[in-house]
Amino acid sequence: MKQDYDVIIIGGGLLGCATAYQLAKRKAGKVLLLDANEIASQASSRAACLLTRARTKPALMEMVQETYDCIDEIEHLLGESLELQQCGSVTISSSDASLKELEALEEAAVRFGIPNERIDRRRLKELLPWMEVSAVEEALYMPTDAFIDCALLCSGYARAARSLGAELRSNTKVKAIVAVGDKATEVELADGEKVLAPVVVNAAGSWANLLMRPLGVGLPFTPVRSHFWITGTNLGRFPANHPFTVIPDARAFTRSDVGALIIGLRESECQAFNPDTLTDKLEDFDFNKAAEWKVLDECAPLLQRYLPDIETLGIAHYMAGPSCYVPDAKFIIGQVRPYDGLYAVAGCCGGGVAAGGGMGRLAAELILREEPFVDPAGFAPDRFGAVDPFSVEFQKRCADARSNKKGG
Ligand SMILES: Cc1cc2nc3c(=O)[nH]c(=O)nc-3n(C[C@H](O)[C@H](O)[C@H](O)COP(=O)(O)OP(=O)(O)OC[C@H]3O[C@@H](n4cnc5c(N)ncnc54)[C@H](O)[C@@H]3O)c2cc1C
Incomplete structure (x- = not known):
């Protein structure tokens, strides 16, 4: 089958852009990122921007450290400051x-x-x-500990990815992810154009489950x-x-x-x-x-x-x-079974600014079948079994994980 790209990423927020950067850095071939709006314009321009380093959940400190490392790398690559404020x-x-x-x-x-x-x-x-x-x-x-303008960080990942060869298209909405049997093969755009790739990454933030529903799978967040x-x-x-x-x-x-x-x-x-x-x-x-x-x-x-x-x-x-909250307040990163070639980077649990660099790194390593830098098991999209993210009961489970949040 004809192949237009090696990887298509849907969503140009922090998670999609960080994944694009981590893939481009690893020379993952032709990477295309699509966003229905402007890059960095949705949840990723509304955060409080805290980059809290110390965490008690497994793997989270490594992921946050990866974000700090990305900031250094991107500043070097682009030759400009991302204005990290070490307060x-x-x-x-x-x-x-x-x-x-x-x-x-x-x-x-x-x-x-x-x-x-x-x-x-x-x-x-x-x-x-x-x-x-x-x-x-x-x-x-x-x-x-520091904070950073989240939109500037997001556009930093995006521009760094582009400078390493990734293609970014804003104002391009994906209508559907197309699968043949249990293989994700292409995405269909709102204007009817079809784009083919053996790997499709769903990083569409709050909207991610709207793209999953026609495939009969639910990502465990709301x-x-x-x-x-x-x-x-x-x-x-x-x-x-x-x-x-x-x-x-x-x-x-x-x-x-x-x-x-x-x-x-x-x-x-x-x-x-x-x-x-x-x-x-x-x-x-x-x-x-x-x-x-x-x-x-x-x-x-x-x-x-x-x-x-x-x-x-x-x-x-x-x-x-x-x-986007998950019942166990841990991220969703990995292959979406049963579909070969379909991945998700989602369920930020209020931590996409701080941990986005690490989330993108883990996604890129899993896609490229490299040794993952943290144990991916705790982030597997299917760890709750089959879920219906459109049901009120499941949404309540997710909201409960956020209610009374105390940490940074
Ligand atoms: C008030 C607030 C405070 C926060 N404070 C912090 C903080 O202090 N520290 C921290 O680490 N995190 C914080 N966060 C969380 C952080 O903002 C998120 O983790 C992060 O922005 C998530 O990025 P994302 O890429 O998943 O989502 P988004 O930025 O929403 O990106 C998803 C993108 O997908 C695109 N899209 C959707 N559907 C389609 C489609 N069909 N086709 C093409 N594109 C599509 C959208 O246009 C959008 O640009 C905060 C969040 C909020 C709301």
Whole structure:
């Protein structure tokens, strides 16, 4: 059969672009990436952009480290800065439960060689003058944690992939993945054009299951709402060099940026979205903005003990977007059985900025049958057996994995 490309990637967000970069770097042949919108324009332009290094889940620290390595490589390759901001992070504990989590994180950081130190209230106040430190029992400072503009990182992966020979087409929607028997053979575009390749990678983010349904398989995730609030920039209290914070007892994180404070709050019952209801562009999607104040009512009081004037700070912006959650809160990377040649890189679980480089690397290694740098078993798309991501019950399982999230 005629073959137009060696690999077709559907989706030009962080996961698709990182996969394209990792494949192009490994000289995987002719790689084509297709996106229905502009590259980096969907979930990957809405993140809080935290690159938290220390993690307690298996393989995650290796994946995040791979992202940091990619940033260095891409800056070198493109000869430009991706503007990584190494501001550090502080994880805060005010209870026995969160102290256990802090200790586990500290142990993981030590094991992986991530610089970390416990700091006292005086040092905490120096680092974060806005914080009411009397509410804090323990604080763990990790000076090498950073954040990065997620759209700039995504376009960095894309441009690096292109400079290594990959072809990128934006505003090109895939209508269907075509399989003959149990082999994925081509994709059909919205204008009817057919493009052939022996490997097709579904990295279509929140929309990925819409492409899987006609093939009779479901990827085990659902889009759930993630969001944060941004104060005005005129307060003079939040310079960009402050460490970001993770405050599990308040189910919150904060990050200073251009004079404002970004405040992430996680509600106890997270909202899931049926993929059928998604619009082609997130700009047209209603994330239930009306519920914004309900979430603030529930969550802001938890943060108030650390940020006493939260009620009067003045919120200038609200940002909502989809994160794709899996019941075990682990990514989906690998071959989609029973289809030979069909792969998925999906289910970011709110970590695609931090772990995208590693997710793309694992996908590329599996596609090229190289030795994987982390154990892929925990990320297998079929690890839950057959699932129906369009069912309310399954969406609830996924949303439960996000509800009450405490980490960074
Ligand atoms: C509010 C918020 C805060 C977040 N904060 C963080 C954070 O601090 N740290 C972190 O690591 N992560 C964070 N995330 C998660 C991060 O944004 C995601 O993990 C990441 O953007 C996922 O990338 P993606 O490529 O899967 O999705 P997307 O960026 O949505 O890309 C999918 C692409 O597929 C395209 N597509 C869909 N269907 C088709 C089709 N049929 N044909 C062609 N193209 C198609 C879409 O146009 C889209 O561009 C946050 C997310 C949100 C919403």
